[in-house]
Amino acid sequence: MTLPALEIHQVYKSFGRVQALQGIDLTVQQGEFFALLGPNGAGKSTLINILAGLALADSGKLAILGHDVRADYRQARRSIGVVPQELVYDAFFTVREMLRFQSGYFGIRNNKAWIDELLEHLALTDKADAYVRHLSGGMKRRVLVAQALVHKPPVIVLDEPTAGVDVELRQSLWAFIQHLNRQGHTIVLTTHYLEEAEALCHRVAMLKQGQVVTLDTTANLLNRHTAIQLRLKLAPSCLPAALKELSCGQDGELFKLSLRRHADLEGVLATLRESGIEVEDLEMVKPDLEDVFLELVK
Amino acid sequence: MTGLLTLFYKELLRFWKVSLQTVLSPLVTTLLYLLIFSHVLEAHIQVYPGINYSSFLIPGLVMMAMLQNAFSNSSSSLIQSKMNGSIVFMLLAPLAYWEFFAAYVAASVVRGAVVGLGVGLAGLWFAPLSLAHPLWMLAFAVLGCGMLGAAGIISSIWAENYDQMAAVQNFIIVPLTFLSGVFYSIHSLPPFWQAVSRVNPFFYLIDGFRYGFFGVSDVSPRLALEIVAACFLALSLATLLLLKSGFKLRK
Ligand SMILES: Nc1ncnc2c1ncn2[C@@H]1O[C@H](COP(=O)(O)OP(=O)(O)O)[C@@H](O)[C@H]1O
Numbered sequence: 001m002t003l004p005a006l007e008i009h010q011v012y013k014s015f016g017r018v019q020a021l022q023g024i025d026l027t028v029q030q031g032e033f034f035a036l037l038g039p040n041g042a043g044k045s046t047l048i049n050i051l052a053g054l055a056l057a058d059s060g061k062l063a064i065l066g067h068d069v070r071a072d073y074r075q076a077r078r079s080i081g082v083v084p085q086e087l088v089y090d091a092f093f094t095v096r097e098m099l100r101f102q103s104g105y106f107g108i109r110n111n112k113a114w115i116d117e118l119l120e121h122l123a124l125t126d127k128a129d130a131y132v133r134h135l136s137g138g139m140k141r142r143v144l145v146a147q148a149l150v151h152k153p154p155v156i157v158l159d160e161p162t163a164g165v166d167v168e169l170r171q172s173l174w175a176f177i178q179h180l181n182r183q184g185h186t187i188v189l190t191t192h193y194l195e196e197a198e199a200l201c202h203r204v205a206m207l208k209q210g211q212v213v214t215l216d217t218t219a220n221l222l223n224r225h226t227a228i229q230l231r232l233k234l235a236p237s238c239l240p241a242a243l244k245e246l247s248c249g250q251d252g253e254l255f256k257l258s259l260r261r262h263a264d265l266e267g268v269l270a271t272l273r274e275s276g277i278e279v280e281d282l283e284m285v286k287p288d289l290e291d292v293f294l295e296l297v298k
Numbered sequence: 299m300t301g302l303l304t305l306f307y308k309e310l311l312r313f314w315k316v317s318l319q320t321v322l323s324p325l326v327t328t329l330l331y332l333l334i335f336s337h338v339l340e341a342h343i344q345v346y347p348g349i350n351y352s353s354f355l356i357p358g359l360v361m362m363a364m365l366q367n368a369f370s371n372s373s374s375s376l377i378q379s380k381m382n383g384s385i386v387f388m389l390l391a392p393l394a395y396w397e398f399f400a401a402y403v404a405a406s407v408v409r410g411a412v413v414g415l416g417v418g419l420a421g422l423w424f425a426p427l428s429l430a431h432p433l434w435m436l437a438f439a440v441l442g443c444g445m446l447g448a449a450g451i452i453s454s455i456w457a458e459n460y461d462q463m464a465a466v467q468n469f470i471i472v473p474l475t476f477l478s479g480v481f482y483s484i485h486s487l488p489p490f491w492q493a494v495s496r497v498n499p500f501f502y503l504i505d506g507f508r509y510g511f512f513g514v515s516d517v518s519p520r521l522a523l524e525i526v527a528a529c530f531l532a533l534s535l536a537t538l539l540l541l542k543s544g545f546k547l548r549k
């Protein structure tokens with residue numbers, strides 16, 4: 001049996017009277033591309049910080065590839081690379097210096113080849129000798145990504161990595177992260193661009209007020225949580241009484257029905273056939289994570 | 299060891315990149331003290347027989363500059379990393395708390411030594427200087443800078459902002475260095491102030507350091523060394539425990 005990439009068991013954390021995490025249980029398998037979603041203040045960053053050793057849990061157990069984050073902190077930290085949410089940098093140093101130091105902190109002496117590769121992938125090669133403080137926000141973010149990857153961590157955690165990064169660079173950043181995932185790295189990310197989580201992640205956990213409210217594959221979440229919208233153009237243009245209870249509005253000629261499952265479509269078509277109504281046009285609109293998210297946050 | 303050495307090197311590079319502020323500026327300030335005090339007091343004071351006042355003053359000023367700069371090095375570096383958040387890079391790494399301690403203290407010792415050496419060499423231009431017991435001199439220099447390097451770590455962990463940090467420097471470190479016998483022998487003080495000086499650990503640092511140059515001192519250099527070593531160990535232990543607990547660094 002292979003070890004899970006992350007094992008999080010009954011983690012509690014409060015800041016004074018704020019209960020940031022209230023009994024989080026979560027297991028992420030190796031090789032997964034996993035999203036941690038939730039409104040601001042849900043506790044995503046707190047959970048990541050505890051995993052990374054930046055914060056200490058009040059109680060509970062966390063292990064990275066089997067290494068306890070407290071008892072075996074050195075191995076745990078070697079196993080994980082974290083891109084923090086805040087755009088932090090050290091004003092004294094250049095991009096290359098920061099990357100060399102970060103390698104050194106992880107015990108890696110000569111890391112030039114990999115650092116050059118990282119710079120290339122993150123489009124920072126021509127900024128290697130610039131002071132980080134002189135770079136744009138998007139570039140600083142990419143420096144953070146590079147810093148998190150200097151030790152080729154098997155588990156990579158990105159806390160809102162695309163905030164402030166422009167669209168084109170966001171694409172290339174994701175291409176790179178996906179490439180790392182295909183090579184076997186486990187990826188965990190938080191983001192508020194839900195379409196990103198939808199496009200990239202196999203599984204999603206949604207956090208709300210320090211609790212995991214949903215944990216499922218992206219596909220299941222989309223099927224389960226929000227109705228599919230069926231848009232119909234009918235001739236004659238009228239909806240049989242039997243279908244009225246599914247109706248969720250009308251837009252000119254277009255009737256909108258809300259279905260729980262794809263399979264419900266058959267019943268609708270059968271009813272229409274029995275009523276002698278012809279379907280002129282039919283469109284299924286799939287819910288996206290945003291709908292699921294909004295439904296949960298309500 | 300790579301982690302420790304990297305952090306040490308980073309700390310050296312940090313102060314070296316701004317050496318105008320971290321080396322040259324304290325050098326100039328200290329030399330101004332030397333210029334003024336030696337000029338004004340040279341003719342009036344002789345602390346130890348056969349040693350003119352300017353010569354007496356130099357080791358005290360060297361030690362004062364070393365202590366203040368050693369403190370300043372670890373404290374300003376850490377408070378800056380804390381305030382701008384870049385401390386996460388060190389906290390995310392598998393550095394042991396004792397490596398963190400060793401790297402910051404060692405860098406403080408180097409900064410102290412560079413400034414001290416500068417002041418000492420420039421001082422030779424003002425007055426002659428003997429070196430009676432170089433190893434004693436070195437022992438006090440290293441222990442003193444180490445002590446203040448550790449104190450700098452403790453205060454910057456405790457401080458929540460630059461103001462609190464500056465308060466420690468201005469209200470604790472600077473007065474303690476000034477009131478430690480840099481400019482006088484404590485035997486010239488009234489008994490009460492003599493007693494006060496004797497509980498100031500910096501007094502033993504300066505007295506012992508001076509012994510290294512002239513072979514004369516206010517208290518026995520052995521006693522001074524023991525006290526200084528005990529202070530260094532106590533401060534180091536406190537720093538290590540603080541770092542190990544993650545106090546204020548790992549929330
Ligand atoms: N260092 C801290 N001190 C006090 N409260 C904090 C601290 N960090 C986080 N919190 C609180 O914990 C809760 C969770 O915050 P966070 O983990 O940053 O949420 P998210 O990343 O999901 O937006 C929030 O209510 C936040 O105000």
Ligand SMILES: [Mg+2]
Nearest residue numbers: 044045046085
């Ligand atoms: Mg957050």
